[in-house]
Amino acid sequence: MCSHPLFKMDKEDFKTSDGGAECxxxxxxxxxxxxxxxxxxxxxxxxxxxxxxxxxxxxxxxxxxxxxxxxxxxxxxxxxxxxxxxxxxxxxxxxxxxxxxxxxxxxxxxxxxxxxxxxxxxxxxxxxxxxxxxxxxxxxxxxxxxxxxxxxxxxxxxxxxxxxxxxxxxxxxxxxxxxxxSNSDVISDCRYCSCPWDKYELCSTQFCCQLVLSCPSCRQNGHTACCPTCQTKGQAKSEASPAVLHHKEECECTCGRPRIPQDPQHICVPYLE
Ligand SMILES: [Zn+2]
Ligand SMILES: [Zn+2]
Ligand SMILES: [Zn+2]
Incomplete structure (x- = not known):
C-alpha cells in the first residue's frame, strides 16, 4: 500500500454522473x-x-x-x-x-x-x-x-x-x-453561422482531430469540417494517394493558434451578463 497522503481517497473524492459503459x-x-x-x-x-x-x-x-x-x-x-x-x-x-x-x-x-x-x-x-x-x-x-x-x-x-x-x-x-x-446556458457559437451552439463533433476530414462546433443547419449545408481549409482537403482526399493521406494535417485552426499564447499583462475582464 502506498502511504502517500494523496493516495488516501475518501468517498467524497469519487465523482458520479449519468452514463454507462458505452461512454x-x-x-x-x-x-x-x-x-x-x-x-x-x-x-x-x-x-x-x-x-x-x-x-x-x-x-x-x-x-x-x-x-x-x-x-x-x-x-x-x-x-x-x-x-x-x-x-x-x-x-x-x-x-x-x-x-x-x-x-x-x-x-x-x-x-x-x-x-x-x-x-x-x-x-x-x-x-x-x-x-x-x-x-x-x-x-x-x-x-x-x-x-x-x-x-x-x-x-x-x-x-x-x-x-x-x-x-x-x-x-x-x-x-x-x-x-x-447542469444549466441550460449555451455560451459558444456555431463556427459557421455564429448561432448559439455547443455540441462538438470531430472534423469530418480524415486525420484531422479538431473538434468543431457546427450547428445542424450548417452541417446540412456541408460544413462538417473544422474550417474551410479542412473542408476543401476533405473533398480532395478521395482522389489523393494513400501516402498523402498519412501526412500530418495542418489547417487554419492549427496554424492560426500560437502554441503558447501571450495574455495581456493587465486583464480587466468585463463582467458580461
Ligand atoms: Zn451554424
Ligand atoms: Zn479539420
Ligand atoms: Zn481547421
Missing part, C-alpha cells in the same frame, strides 16, 4: 506518474507544492466577491487551467481561459505570462481537480503569486452543489459523452 469504450486502468500529463516530473515539482484547496462553497464565495468588484481591475485571477476547447463551451463567469491545446503546454504558458500572475491571488479550477494539483504546484514554484487556491474536486463537485452557480454552460468530459450539463 467508456477506451477504458484502461494503469499506474501513471501524472494522470493528465503536464510533462513535469512530480519529483521535480512536488505534489506538496500544490495550492490551497477550497471547498465548492468557499470557491463560490471567492468568485462572488470577485464579481462584486464589477469591472475594475482586480488582484484576483480566476484561472481555468483546462484546454481552450473545454473552456469554450463552459466556464466560470469572468475567468481567464488560456488558449492552450494541451495541458502539457500549461508550464510554458505560465513561464511566458509570469508578469500577469505577479502579486495576484489566483483561483484555479479544472474539470475534477486533477490538473490543478499539478498546475497550481507549478505556478507556486515560480514564486510570483500572492496566493494560489484551487477548487477541490473541480467543476464536477462545484456543479453538484451549484448547478445554477457561477459556472455557465457545459462541462467537457473525456469520454463518448463529450460534455455533461
Amino acid at each position: 467508456f469504450t477506451d477504458l484502461r486502468i494503469g499506474v501513471y506518474k501524472e494522470i493528465v500529463p503536464m510533462g513535469v516530473d512530480p519529483d521535480v515539482i512536488s505534489y506538496q507544492l500544490a495550492g490551497v484547496h477550497l471547498e465548492p462553497e468557499e470557491f463560490h464565495k471567492e468568485v462572488e466577491a470577485l464579481l462584486a468588484e464589477g469591472d475594475s481591475c482586480s488582484d484576483t485571477i480566476l484561472l481555468d487551467c483546462r484546454n481552450f476547447y473545454e473552456s469554450k463551451i463552459g466556464q466560470f463567469t469572468r475567468c481567464l481561459a488560456p488558449d492552450i491545446r494541451k495541458f502539457s503546454y500549461f508550464p510554458d504558458y505560465v513561464d511566458q505570462n509570469l508578469e500577469l500572475f505577479k502579486d495576484k491571488k489566483v483561483l484555479m479550477y479544472c474539470t475534477g481537480g486533477i490538473r490543478c494539483e499539478r498546475g497550481s504546484a507549478y505556478l507556486r514554484s515560480k514564486d510570483v503569486c500572492k496566493e494560489v487556491y484551487q477548487l477541490k474536486g473541480g467543476i464536477h463537485k462545484y456543479l453538484e452543489q451549484y448547478p445554477e452557480g457561477f459556472y455557465r454552460g457545459k462541462l467537457f468530459v473525456f469520454d463518448e459523452r463529450y460534455a455533461i450539463s
Whole structure:
C-alpha cells in the first residue's frame, strides 16, 4: 500500500454522473506518474507544492466577491487551467481561459505570462481537480503569486452543489459523452453561422482531430469540417494517394493558434451578463 497522503481517497473524492459503459469504450486502468500529463516530473515539482484547496462553497464565495468588484481591475485571477476547447463551451463567469491545446503546454504558458500572475491571488479550477494539483504546484514554484487556491474536486463537485452557480454552460468530459450539463446556458457559437451552439463533433476530414462546433443547419449545408481549409482537403482526399493521406494535417485552426499564447499583462475582464 502506498502511504502517500494523496493516495488516501475518501468517498467524497469519487465523482458520479449519468452514463454507462458505452461512454467508456477506451477504458484502461494503469499506474501513471501524472494522470493528465503536464510533462513535469512530480519529483521535480512536488505534489506538496500544490495550492490551497477550497471547498465548492468557499470557491463560490471567492468568485462572488470577485464579481462584486464589477469591472475594475482586480488582484484576483480566476484561472481555468483546462484546454481552450473545454473552456469554450463552459466556464466560470469572468475567468481567464488560456488558449492552450494541451495541458502539457500549461508550464510554458505560465513561464511566458509570469508578469500577469505577479502579486495576484489566483483561483484555479479544472474539470475534477486533477490538473490543478499539478498546475497550481507549478505556478507556486515560480514564486510570483500572492496566493494560489484551487477548487477541490473541480467543476464536477462545484456543479453538484451549484448547478445554477457561477459556472455557465457545459462541462467537457473525456469520454463518448463529450460534455455533461447542469444549466441550460449555451455560451459558444456555431463556427459557421455564429448561432448559439455547443455540441462538438470531430472534423469530418480524415486525420484531422479538431473538434468543431457546427450547428445542424450548417452541417446540412456541408460544413462538417473544422474550417474551410479542412473542408476543401476533405473533398480532395478521395482522389489523393494513400501516402498523402498519412501526412500530418495542418489547417487554419492549427496554424492560426500560437502554441503558447501571450495574455495581456493587465486583464480587466468585463463582467458580461
Ligand atoms: Zn451554424
Ligand atoms: Zn479539420
Ligand atoms: Zn481547421
